[in-house]
Amino acid sequence: MAHIDYYFGTISPWAYLAGDRLERIAERHRATIAYKPLDILQLFDRTGGVRPADRHPSRMEYRAQELPRWADHLGMPLNLKPAHWPVNMAPSSYAIIAAQKAGGGNPGGLVQGFLRAVWAEDRDISDDGVIRSILSEHGFDPALADSGLFVGAETYGRNLEQAVEAGVFGSPFYVVRETGQKFWGQDRLEFLDKHLSRA
Template sequence: MASIDYYFGTISPWAYLAGDRLERIGERHGATIAYRPLDILQLFDRTGGVRPANRHPSRMQYRAQELPRWADHLGMAFNLKPAHWPVNMAPSSYAIIAAQEAGGGDLGGLVQGFLRAVWAEDRDISDDAVIRDVLSAHGFDPSLADSGLIVGAETYGRNLDRAVEAGVFGSPFYVVPETGQKFWGQDRLDFLDRHLSTL
């Protein structure tokens, strides 16, 4: 059975635009998905990327056209200038890590719930009440927001190191460990789908 290592930041607009396509691809091919949230800004720093705040205006102007264009193409609600962005990614990432460890809920839905909260609902995903609400809405015990702090912090740091070692440099980023094939961006999900069909 194939597996997918999914690296992403919980404030990544491109991860939001992936929607539930990864989960549908995984289900179609019987592939397991390991969710590996990380600090995308530190990933940029460590792999030669540039944080959005430091990018050339021409790049940011193009981004301002491309993101709404993709959202419209995919039929997804989208706010180019969300009320809470950038925001501390760690608390929501810890919650995802704890939920993955605990099991019993809709993990893919949880990830999408945090991303949607930023880019379509103007919610602050560093706020404890928001984290608890998103956990509960996807079938997880809201107390995971507290109980997963220590393990979450350790895994969150390891995810960044693991991503750098795996050649990851952006979000969303999908790696198939069995073959070493890497796919960067929500617009590469069709290629991931095609690759898994050959295994």
């Protein structure tokens, strides 16, 4: 059985556009997924990336064309200028970490719920009420928004360190533990699928 470490930021539009494809691939190959939310902006700082606010205008112009193209291709709604972006990623990340530890519910759906909230629903994922609502929508106890704070904060920082050590530099990023194969971007999910078929 393969194990996939999935590194992502809860404000990443590219992670949003991945939808539930990772989960479907994992189910097909009987693979497990470890969801590892992290501070994507700090990851950029640590690995030679550039934060969106500091990127050259030509890169941002291309991003503004490419995101809607992919959204249209995938049939997914997308607000290119969300009402709450950028937003503090930590609270939603803590909730995902706590939910994954608690078990039950749908962790993949929870991750997608937070991403969809940003990029399609104009919801503030740093807001306690929004976090509780999304937890509940995906089968988790809304109280995890509070009880998971300590373990969430600790794991959140550790996820960043593990990402740097694993050679991760963007979001979404998938690492197959057994083979060390790395896949960056939602447009590499097909390659991950093929890799798991051969592995």
